[in-house]
Amino acid sequence: MSDQLDYQVTVEELSALMKRTAGVHVDPITLQQQADDGFDTFGLDSLGLLGIVAELEKRYGLGLPEQAERCKTPADFLALVNGALKTGV
């Protein structure tokens, strides 16, 4: 379906979520460049990531895989979340 393209979390959105739910400020360009660095290098802890997962689940009205909250890097997280959104799991 064509509207599935809308169901993709971008680096910009992740940056905004990190700021809003966890108070961690990382601009999208930096986040893109350092997408393979650990979330902890940005100051985002496990509860912060959990908050972002909960926010996405609310937004898209579905449950994300349990591994989402255990992702170590932005790249892993976006790949997993967008994969799940694509298949609608």
Added chain:
Amino acid sequence: MSGPQRTGGAGGNRRAVVTGLGVVSPHGTGVEAHWKAVADGTSSLGPVTREGCADLPLRVAGQVHGFDAAETVEDRFLVQTDRFTHFALAATQHALADARFGRADVDSPYSVGVVTAAGSGGGEFGQRELQNLWGQGSRHVGPYQSIAWFYAASTGQVSIRNDFKGPCGVVAADEAGGLDALAHAALAVRGGTDTVVCGATEAPLAPYSIVCQLGYPELSRAAEPDRAYRPFTDAACGFAPAEGGAVLLVEEETAARERGADVRATVAGHAATFTGPGRWEESREGLARAIAGALAEAGCRPDDVDVVFADALGVPEADRAEALALADALGPHAARVPVTAPKTGTGRAYCAAPVLDVATAVLAMEHGLIPPTPHVFDVCHDLDLVTGRARPAEPRTALVLARGLMGSNSALVLRRGAVPAEGR
């Protein structure tokens, strides 16, 4: 424990001293704003104006106005914490700056501990998340609810933010717990930790928290700020609550000197007792024993006490018990020693109230000025309560008292600067 970093020898030779003060009080943020108002005898009690509180039967409290947590604390700590922890994080930075304690002074993260006391917790944060839970569903509760509203939040966040990994603790023991936290800090210092960040801050002026307090018969429901909290008078009608508090930097004396810090006061003695919730008559004996124990640990005689910072609950029976406890413990000196209760100008911030008193006591000894007790004029007990304006004096030994609504009684003896060897 600091292990190899310890500098002051072991056991009995290690003394806990105060080298820095951080204050967030209804009088203002920072030691200077607080002390100016305290010394002037001005009152910061006023109507409760915080959101959602207008229709509650608590009319008067000591609110902290103009506090901007973002001035000292990063967003990522602010989003996951309640206002009471915002106060603690900010007061900690003030205390560290006041003591000129910087990164270079930290030998090892394990040489700095954190001890706070809390009696109210993160009520505002908790209420918001519980409203999300019951109003919108469990998906709408943020994960930080799991840490933000607990008593331990401030110790944990101060430790995490500053990378202080020494002995950490939380005292959840009623208002008197504020003094007990200082005793824990002194114990940690004696046990080998060179530095302890210690204090208490509270933020009980949110709707849920206020409703929790409405059951206290001791809570004043007076509507006029100048009549709400007048301990030791015939007009005593309970206490006005407050928010804010203080954080002190407590260091081992030799370690403090080696880094060039000013030794501003010595935590010389402490004792605590328990006499049961609301049993104010019995608190006489409990408080007297706490005073005697604290003086004994400090190696002080009753006559050595130059000023008393009273608990001053504002309940006639409790005020009488406190006056009698002073007479029991200090003898004839109880009628001569200046007694003050500057908290009548701020309200009682639960666990934070006695810590704020300790900070004020350090300042009073340094300025040679005993601050007055705002709103109190006609004292109906045999006490020399300092009222009206501040009294010039040279206090070298201060006795700080605290009682909790649930029955704890504590006394702390503070001595100006370092205590000479013969005084130990």
